[in-house]
Amino acid sequence: MRIADLYQRGGLVFSFEFFPPKTEKGVRNLFGVLDELRSLDPDFISVTYPIDRDRRPLTVDLVSRVKRELGIEAMAHLTCVDASRDEMRHVLERLIENGIENVLALRGDAPPDDQTHIPREEWFPHANDLAAFIRESDMPLCIGGAAHPEVHPEAESAESDLRYLKVKVDAGCEFFITQLYFNNADYFDFVDRARNLGVQVPIVPGIMPVSSVRGIKRMCALNGSTIPSDYLRQLEATDGNDDAVAALGIEFAQSQCEELLDKGAPGIHFYTLNRSSATREILTSLRKR
Ligand SMILES: Cc1cc2nc3c(=O)[nH]c(=O)nc-3n(C[C@H](O)[C@H](O)[C@H](O)COP(=O)(O)OP(=O)(O)OC[C@H]3O[C@@H](n4cnc5c(N)ncnc54)[C@H](O)[C@@H]3O)c2cc1C
Numbered sequence: 001m002r003i004a005d006l007y008q009r010g011g012l013v014f015s016f017e018f019f020p021p022k023t024e025k026g027v028r029n030l031f032g033v034l035d036e037l038r039s040l041d042p043d044f045i046s047v048t049y050p051i052d053r054d055r056r057p058l059t060v061d062l063v064s065r066v067k068r069e070l071g072i073e074a075m076a077h078l079t080c081v082d083a084s085r086d087e088m089r090h091v092l093e094r095l096i097e098n099g100i101e102n103v104l105a106l107r108g109d110a111p112p113d114d115q116t117h118i119p120r121e122e123w124f125p126h127a128n129d130l131a132a133f134i135r136e137s138d139m140p141l142c143i144g145g146a147a148h149p150e151v152h153p154e155a156e157s158a159e160s161d162l163r164y165l166k167v168k169v170d171a172g173c174e175f176f177i178t179q180l181y182f183n184n185a186d187y188f189d190f191v192d193r194a195r196n197l198g199v200q201v202p203i204v205p206g207i208m209p210v211s212s213v214r215g216i217k218r219m220c221a222l223n224g225s226t227i228p229s230d231y232l233r234q235l236e237a238t239d240g241n242d243d244a245v246a247a248l249g250i251e252f253a254q255s256q257c258e259e260l261l262d263k264g265a266p267g268i269h270f271y272t273l274n275r276s277s278a279t280r281e282i283l284t285s286l287r288k289r
Helices: 003-008 024-038 057-070 085-097 127-136 158-171 184-196 213-223 229-237 242-262 277-288
Strands: 013-018 044-047 074-079 102-106 142-147 173-178 267-271
Touching: 003 013, 003 142, 003 173, 013 024, 013 277, 024 057, 024 277, 044 057, 057 074, 057 085, 074 085, 085 127, 102 127, 127 142, 127 158, 127 173, 142 158, 158 173, 158 184, 184 242, 213 229, 229 242, 242 267, 242 277, 267 277
Parallel strands: 013 044, 013 267, 044 074, 074 102, 102 142, 142 173
Antiparallel strands: none
């Protein structure tokens, strides 16, 4: 099923994101986690596209298995910044052969040491170029894209970043999932400004329950997300106690989700980090409300 249709159908849409593990054992563990989360009836599952080129075929394998073996709708993330048209066409054809109907069209980040052997002039400069390539190829795929409520770190300005969001819609994106963020006001403000610019497609909040203080600081430094100072103080006060961090992470993410849904968000996309417990706890409680 096309994910855009899931959002149009009416009810709330809950989705989970996973990344391709590095080892066979990791893949087995992931399917254990998926089995545990299956009873929560996610509307779809997405699998990220690694920066490491050798691991990229795993994304296609995993989404295909999620759809075929678990019967859950699946979406492949695809990054295009270091890909040629031919390479991308090949990946897209493999997805379609495996019955995948949804892709998240992303730019990605250029590898620090460029070992692609693909001349740079063949790369897709931006996510809208990938979306347009898929649309123009007439492939039967529903296309989503990334949105950055706190502004993409390389953006010239918040305004230009938003204008490019509209460019992505015009190129074929039918919904957006946001970068992780912690201040709901940033999301609501971003959605309002996007609507004013004529972006009418669903903008779905991406929520990450924090499970590691060091890990979340590193991620936020890379993607431009801000941890509110009170929350950061609480996290740092746990002093390396993993259970206390996880409990705080769940409590914070849950209240974030409750406010989002109360104020009209179309659903929640959970960044699971390939773990089940936080997502299970939060979604179980959201579904009971
Ligand atoms: C939901 C989500 C999932 C993600 N999944 C992955 C993943 O699986 N693998 C991975 O490697 N990364 C992933 N990322 C990270 C993503 O690749 C990075 O955030 C990347 O730096 C930007 O990707 P984008 O698609 O937003 O790029 P773009 O939309 O291309 O934007 C990137 C920058 O260029 C500017 N820009 C956009 N279009 C144009 C244009 N036409 N002309 C000039 N400037 C322009 C924007 O303002 C922005 O500053 C994900 C991010 C999100 C939010």
